[in-house]
Amino acid sequence: MKKTLVLLPFVLLLAAVAPAQNDAINRFFNQYMEDERFTVVFISPKMFSLVSKISTDDEEWEKYREAIGGLTGLRVLTSDSISNGIALYKEALNKVPAGEYSELLTVRDSQENVRIWV
DSSP: OOOOOEEEEEEEEOOOOOOHEEEHHHHHTTTTOTTTTTEEEOOOOHHHHHHHHEEEEEOHHHHHHHHHHOOOOEEEEEESSHHHHHHHHHHHHHSSSSGGGGEEEEEEESOEEEEEEE
16 A cells, blocks of 8 residues: 655755744754654755765756755655644644745645745
């Protein structure tokens, strides 16, 4: 049986956020770090910095190098369970100071709800 992947609540690209905002985000994600019902992904600023130092002759890569180097983190929380995902999504909307971010992208269909804020 094919599992439905629900990407929730959103992906946060953290770029130059204030400490209070960062604390709210860290507290939210830390709640689920050890919870086996969720898959947690965190890409640190150091990883973005290392990737941005890759040299290549590809002109397309050169266009993105500076932007990638300036990212200060990427956090993703996913769940295979729709009920876990919906509850998580609602909790995130209540806890994370969304008014302090600009929405970059929203993808919503019958079983997925993804938001990217910066």
